[in-house]
Amino acid sequence: MTAVSAGRRRPVRPARVVLHLFLGTVAVGWLFPILWAVLTSFRSYEYTAANGYVSLGGWTIDNYVTAWRTAEFGKHFLNSAYITVPAVLLTLFLASCVAFVIARFSWKLNIALLGLFTAANLLPQQALLIPLFRMFTEIPLPAWMSDSELLYDSYWGLILVNVAFQCGFCVFVLSNYMKALPHELYEAAMVDGASVWRQYWQVTLPLCRPALAALATLEVTWIYNEFFWATVLMRTGDKFPVTSSLNNLRGEFFTDNNLVSAGSVLVAIPTLVIFFLLQKQFVRGLTLGASKG
Amino acid sequence: MSRPRSQAEYLARLVPPSVAGLNRRSLLAGASGAGALLGTGLLAGCGDSDSGSGGDAKNVSLGSNQSDPKPKDVVAKVMDGFKTSSGVTVDINTVDHNTFQENINNYLQGKPDDVFTWFAGYRMRFFAAKGLAGDLSDVWGKLDGYSDAFKKASTGDDGKQYFVPASYYPWAVFYRKSVWQQRGYEVPKTLDDLNTLGAQMKKDGLNPIAFADKDGWPAMGTFDILNLRINGYQFHIDLMAGKEAWTSDKVKKVFDTWAGLLPLHQPDSLGRTWQEAAQSLQQKKSGMYLLGLFVGQQFSGADLEDLDFFTFPEVDSTIGAKALDAPIDGYMMARKPKSKDAAQKLLTYLGSKEAADITVKNDPSTLVANSGADTGAYTALQKKAAELVGSATEIAQFLDRDTRPDFASTVMIPALQQFIKDPKDISGLLTSVENQKKSIFTS
Numbered sequence A: 001m002t003a004v005s006a007g008r009r010r011p012v013r014p015a016r017v018v019l020h021l022f023l024g025t026v027a028v029g030w031l032f033p034i035l036w037a038v039l040t041s042f043r044s045y046e047y048t049a050a051n052g053y054v055s056l057g058g059w060t061i062d063n064y065v066t067a068w069r070t071a072e073f074g075k076h077f078l079n080s081a082y083i084t085v086p087a088v089l090l091t092l093f094l095a096s097c098v099a100f101v102i103a104r105f106s107w108k109l110n111i112a113l114l115g116l117f118t119a120a121n122l123l124p125q126q127a128l129l130i131p132l133f134r135m136f137t138e139i140p141l142p143a144w145m146s147d148s149e150l151l152y153d154s155y156w157g158l159i160l161v162n163v164a165f166q167c168g169f170c171v172f173v174l175s176n177y178m179k180a181l182p183h184e185l186y187e188a189a190m191v192d193g194a195s196v197w198r199q200y201w202q203v204t205l206p207l208c209r210p211a212l213a214a215l216a217t218l219e220v221t222w223i224y225n226e227f228f229w230a231t232v233l234m235r236t237g238d239k240f241p242v243t244s245s246l247n248n249l250r251g252e253f254f255t256d257n258n259l260v261s262a263g264s265v266l267v268a269i270p271t272l273v274i275f276f277l278l279q280k281q282f283v284r285g286l287t288l289g290a291s292k293g
Numbered sequence B: 001m002s003r004p005r006s007q008a009e010y011l012a013r014l015v016p017p018s019v020a021g022l023n024r025r026s027l028l029a030g031a032s033g034a035g036a037l038l039g040t041g042l043l044a045g046c047g048d049s050d051s052g053s054g055g056d057a058k059n060v061s062l063g064s065n066q067s068d069p070k071p072k073d074v075v076a077k078v079m080d081g082f083k084t085s086s087g088v089t090v091d092i093n094t095v096d097h098n099t100f101q102e103n104i105n106n107y108l109q110g111k112p113d114d115v116f117t118w119f120a121g122y123r124m125r126f127f128a129a130k131g132l133a134g135d136l137s138d139v140w141g142k143l144d145g146y147s148d149a150f151k152k153a154s155t156g157d158d159g160k161q162y163f164v165p166a167s168y169y170p171w172a173v174f175y176r177k178s179v180w181q182q183r184g185y186e187v188p189k190t191l192d193d194l195n196t197l198g199a200q201m202k203k204d205g206l207n208p209i210a211f212a213d214k215d216g217w218p219a220m221g222t223f224d225i226l227n228l229r230i231n232g233y234q235f236h237i238d239l240m241a242g243k244e245a246w247t248s249d250k251v252k253k254v255f256d257t258w259a260g261l262l263p264l265h266q267p268d269s270l271g272r273t274w275q276e277a278a279q280s281l282q283q284k285k286s287g288m289y290l291l292g293l294f295v296g297q298q299f300s301g302a303d304l305e306d307l308d309f310f311t312f313p314e315v316d317s318t319i320g321a322k323a324l325d326a327p328i329d330g331y332m333m334a335r336k337p338k339s340k341d342a343a344q345k346l347l348t349y350l351g352s353k354e355a356a357d358i359t360v361k362n363d364p365s366t367l368v369a370n371s372g373a374d375t376g377a378y379t380a381l382q383k384k385a386a387e388l389v390g391s392a393t394e395i396a397q398f399l400d401r402d403t404r405p406d407f408a409s410t411v412m413i414p415a416l417q418q419f420i421k422d423p424k425d426i427s428g429l430l431t432s433v434e435n436q437k438k439s440i441f442t443s
Helices: A014-041 A045-051 A062-070 A073-104 A110-122 A125-138 A155-179 A183-191 A196-207 A209-225 A228-232 A242-249 A257-292 B007-012 B024-032 B034-038 B041-046 B069-086 B097-102 B104-109 B122-129 B137-142 B148-153 B177-183 B191-203 B218-231 B233-240 B249-264 B274-282 B293-298 B301-305 B340-350 B353-362 B380-390 B405-421 B426-442
Strands: B059-064 B089-094 B115-119 B164-168 B171-176 B207-210 B286-292 B307-310 B328-333
Touching: A014 A257, A045 A257, A062 A073, A062 A242, A062 A257, A073 A110, A073 A155, A073 A196, A073 A209, A073 A242, A073 A257, A110 A155, A125 A155, A125 A228, A155 A209, A155 A228, A183 A196, A196 A209, A209 A257, A228 A242, A242 A257, A242 B097, B059 B069, B059 B340, B069 B089, B069 B340, B069 B353, B097 B104, B115 B122, B115 B340, B137 B340, B164 B340, B164 B353, B171 B177, B171 B218, B171 B274, B171 B293, B191 B207, B191 B249, B191 B286, B207 B249, B207 B274, B218 B233, B218 B249, B218 B286, B218 B405, B249 B405, B249 B426, B274 B286, B274 B293, B286 B293, B293 B380, B301 B307, B307 B380, B328 B340, B340 B353, B405 B426
Parallel strands: B059 B089, B059 B115, B207 B286
Antiparallel strands: B115 B328, B164 B328, B171 B286, B171 B307
């Protein structure tokens, strides 16, 4: 474990060895559970039952086939998309609107408004369970919007809940980002006669792209992983998002851990894909200001 | 005011309130609803009436917790049978077993399916007493083939029936015939016999009684059977319902007896799942195992045929050994089904011999509750289990089904695990259980 990068040879100092040892240990600590799950997911239950998990052998991909089939992942991945895509778009749009107002206009309630959004972020969601549940069972929807005819047990309800709970954080991040944009840009825009909407849509948002991309990555992961509201505010098993349907792999008396591992790996894949797709944006967001001077 | 069924109908109704004569209150209600965000706020004031005017009895919905592949398939087949016999289709809403169970409170207070799967015993009575389940006395008038024990288990506190039993499984002591034959063991008839047998097994290098309590619930089976044998069914049910004191000498005696048996149990049970304990029986390392009939899931082929059981031996000759745990699964009706007629028709079918026959034919691992069913396809083990339950004088439902769910999970699981860890301080443990019981049952 020596550092031979950058062409120039540096003497290997003990501090550096310790640092690398530490980094290596932490990396293994983080990766271990994931790799263990991946490893387990490729082994048959019969083999691990007989030989224990600290062994090698019994390789198979049957777990993936069975998991996909019994938990009906195809259908449930779609359900997750129905909830996640609109919820993320709506959250980013609404949050950027609020953040724009907070960052660009000075009126008395600015700080109070930002405080409200940030404070709501700290509210434990579970505490709102009962009032929300009652409300949702009382608010009707027309039949063409949801076959439950209520906000309860409809995608609309879940999208709303997610938007409401995610807005606070996004407003906080975006308003700070927007405050850092140079003020002269807006003066120039105003001189050119740009309306408020235009300042928002054509000046601010393009500049916020890195922040929006970073938030989109986080929000997709969070809303996609959201499990609590989907279980409580949904009643129809066929409408559950994929995280809740993972439970379908647990038997009543008997749980095949290898099968559950395979299911979990499948469920984790979309978040990884999103992260690697948007990674470039994410990193650009960090360095964008630096190169401009 | 009924709801619009199509988009056109919906749009036609979005006339200004001043024209439509919508009153002020419903407009306010509409605006305050979060529906306003979606632009449907105007509608929100209109909807307190029952959904669906309900004339069409061509369709009934079923909420099912049977999410394991095999039982799920059986439910679908039974519903097909109902469709052919009545012409009514059933929409099955399957939710995985654990989620369904944890959400039952929400589910029933929200908008439940017309008919739903649930458990007999206290868990059924609890929701019936809260008015969250429909009265099925009419349906019971049309059912036959059920013993009194089943009817008792389906009856709520008010004496009406709220439940139709479908299947069940008994708890008993399982063992491998080949091991017992080879060593010449005899089925114990009394607690003393059991102790002697256990000592002999230890001498032969076996774990006398396989045991696991990592998940918390398996030990409840041991407590149940000891309480049933020592204090009898009525005391057990009253204790579960919070009517008897946990600090009484009767309960203390149960734990004392258990403490005496603990040395015969497999040690370090808190780190073991029941599957692992069952495997020790299957691998001939343990002599016997007190568990439900589902223990057979860990056996296959010739091993399964080698499996046999006996009911837990008598402790007190005045009480006998006729009561046992045999959790019953079945169906209930929502308090306000869309069509009561169709829902009751479905429940009558679910309790019938035809439905039971379909179940027996397609799932060899359950026992059906209807005694009229054709049980020719049962395995020897199933036949014996059915006889055992048939001859039982009383059937308990298992601790977590016979008492409040919160008491079972938050008080009893830790208490029993504590006892297994340290069986000495019984009275301290029981005082703590009693205190927690008081606060839970009075809330």
